[in-house]
Amino acid sequence: MVHAPTVELFSYWRTSATYRVRVAFNLKNIQANERFINVDAGEHQSPEYLKINPMGAIPALILSGKAPLTQSLAILEFLEELQPQPPLLPTDIFERARVRSIAQMLAVDIHPLITPRIKKHLMHVNGFDDALWKAWQSKWFTTGLSALEQRLASESATGRFCHGDSPTIADICLMSIVVVMRIFKITVPDIPTIDRIVTACEQLDAFVRAEPMRQVGAPSQ
Ligand SMILES: N[C@@H](CCC(=O)N[C@@H](CS)C(=O)NCC(=O)O)C(=O)O
Structure with missing residues (x-):
């Protein structure tokens, strides 16, 4: 298990885009801390969360010292490069x-x-x-x-x-x-x-x- 205590994932239980990132973390054996944003209660539109993702959407990945990384496909590609095994993209x-x-x-x-x-x-x-x-x-x-x-x-x-x-x-x-x-x-x-x-x-x-x-x-x- 790769422990990455400085990785935080803003997530919610039922979001499709967060699920993608969660599966990639699991496949690549990376541990991240999840911080739950209650989308049903509108927390993704709070002034605090809009500072993290002005689109008001989940997920957002926080790496210490970096600006928040949003967009699940970009996050998946980042995880692929961070931890290439097992590969989630072919080589060709x-x-x-x-x-x-x-x-x-x-x-x-x-x-x-x-x-x-x-x-x-x-x-x-x-x-x-x-x-x-x-x-x-x-x-x-x-x-x-x-x-x-x-x-x-x-x-x-x-x-x-x-x-x-x-x-x-x-x-x-x-x-x-x-x-x-x-x-x-x-x-x-x-x-x-x-x-x-x-x-x-x-x-x-x-x-x-x-x-x-x-x-x-x-x-x-
Ligand atoms: N293209 C974005 C989509 C993010 C997105 O739309 N997330 C949904 C949850 S699955 C959300 O937070 N929606 C809030 C809303 O629609 O108000 C990604 O892939 O990360």
Whole structure:
């Protein structure tokens, strides 16, 4: 276990983007102190937290003496360079680009559409109710995961995981979408390759320990 007592992660139990960082910490055996920001209570919009991340979003990584590092994908790449083993990106440059491309389909194309700030805007400005919000979530999860299924099922680089036979940043991002879909009780039909990869990820302790429902602050089941 690499102890990094000067590493602090601002997090919340159910956030997709924090989950990504948590899985990477687990896979790379890095210990960090988590500081919980209650997104449901609006703590991410407090003047104190906005000094850390003016976007008012979780996560943020604090390394002593450095400015806060935000954006989960940037944090994952930082952790990859800090602690290269086990690798979360392939060595071949095309393969690395493929993994990043899959990761971005999930973390950049799908995830922002279902964040609390989008929900708040749609509810307060666009007159959405719970049913419309659920239909919105379902639409974007289905659009994104169906497109990903088509890629994963047809590309020969897909293996036990999204790329080859060991987990990469792509799997971390895939699972970060799956875990929040479960919290929202949304299912997407006809994605057998994704379902198979999810099962493979769930056999790894690093993914299991990062699950939202296992974190401090999660509601008891
Ligand atoms: N692109 C950012 C997204 C961060 C983000 O949107 N985090 C969500 C939680 S998963 C959040 O804090 N949302 C607050 C809000 O939407 O008001 C990343 O990957 O770190």
